[in-house]
Amino acid sequence: MERLRRPGVVPLIIAFYMFILYAPVLLLPVFSLNDSIYMNFPLKAFTTKWYVEMANDVSLIKSLWASVKIALIAAFVSTVLGFLAAKAVTQYQMRWKGVLIGFIMLPLIVPSIILGASLLSFFRQFLDVNLSLWTVGLAHVLICIPFSMLVLVARLEGFDRSLEEASYDLGMSAWQTFRRVTLPLAMPGVLASMLLSFMVSFDEFLLAYFLSGNQATLPVYMFSLIRFPKSMPAVLALGSVILILSVVIIVVAEWLRRGKVKT
């Protein structure tokens, strides 16, 4: 232990960890600005042409929009459902509460490949519906609910029940109470849940791979491009853009989640 305390050793270890964790990710933006279709050193010349190429790739933009649409819907639906579940769990004493929460959380630990395979046979053989962005969206709602639920339970716990009772007592209906008291107080949690669900859905690959029809989502489309070196740089460019947006969204979500109810 003493040896580790020597100046310079701990920072060195931290630097090493950081390198292992982030170097591969940071290669993305570096090579996306390099004038070569191959990802190797030494770097050749600075260019932004891959970003232009990315913007001009029609199927890429289409798949990007498909993913954004699915993620928006999944974020909204899972937040609504997660909110209802979180409200019930935090407000009422109920039997089997632990079991109930367990079932809602289950998609977190069921391997995606199993979930994907079973949803595929459920949609195709059992319901006989055609695969489309809708089937992907439904699957994404399923895996986003646990995240919404976790964020919202944390927010609604410690919520003073008498605030809602006070509103009711002061003449408001149940709906008015929800709109004027419950929702504003839960808002940071609601926004955090939406952002988190959006991200979970947006970069989800396995379920989308199983369940998408003719229109691929962005991760699926990107995966299909990786086989062709020529299209790699545009993927890198898009990857860099998404990376930066993801970091921003997650930071904002965390920041919102940590805001406590002031009472």
Add this chain to the structure above:
Amino acid sequence: MPSSEPMISISGVSKHFGPVKAVNNVSLDIARNEFFAILGASGSGKTTLLRMLAGFEIPNTGEIYIEGEPVSEIRPNHRPTNMVFQSYAIFPHLNVRENISYGLLNKKMTKAKINEEVDAMLELIRLPNYGHRAAHQLSGGERQRVALARALICHPKVLLLDEPLGALDKKLREEMQIELRQLQRKVGITFVFVTHDQEEALTMADRIAVMSEGKIIQVDTPGTLYETPSNIEVAEFIGNINLLRGTVESTSDNTSDIVVIDAGQVGQLSVPKGQNKINSGDSVVLAVRPEKLRITTEAPGNGYNGIRGKMIAESYAGDRSYYYLNVEGLSRRLRVANLNEYPSAVRSKANEDEEVWVVWPIESGLLLTA
């Protein structure tokens, strides 16, 4: 104060939570403009009763009438009652003005009219410049006043208060006791409050209902409740009291007569018969408050009871001192309270382990049936 038709009439109301009878067949009338206290230990059902008045709980049996109208079917948002919650439940996302005006939002009122009403309320609670303060900037006492204003602005027929002073420190609590009373007189609204603090109930209320295990065991004015509790439970719950058990030796039919009881080793004691119907040989209890007792070295004179005891402890509480005595034949220590009127009286008249007389005028005792 009390007029002919009660403001609130609770008739045979019971409320069960599973097997627990929180409120058990309670009947009670509360008069118009009365400041009414429901006093009880935690778990006595007092809060459940208050929540039934507010509409948050529905009675399983019985009915509650407000100005003669049954209200069980009426939801909290349509009842002519408003509540001050124990936690005050100030909306944290709204400022003071928005909190107070909350109950007016549903009424068809102009903004100017609402502002006028809020200003009047801020004046009433003596926080005139607090309108724009955020909820988290308020102290405990200020939060309570805002909660009061927020409820009163709706002009309820009945204001319900759940442990209104419980969250405040001692000094502020004493101030608010007086202030709440003045406020109640000023607005002329029936106040019903729940408390576990007997002092709070005695100082503020016109009448007090004492609750225990879901039942009301006595309803009376503070003075009557303290001086002549109707049973041992009430006597012990409110203030301190010494209980001396014995059997009736002689009795007569006249209510003003004095009863002599045999308290075993403690000796013979006299006590006014009061309203009790008793016969010779009945086991009874003589109850006497600590402040009615005096410690002396001399045997009691005519019209006084006296018992011998050994001083075992005294505790000095500033304005008064408490003395504890062991009395032969008494399972509990006798408690005596004396006001420290003079500086010299701060020290007791007796030393520890000294045998002394404890005396009290016969009419200060109270006869209770065991």
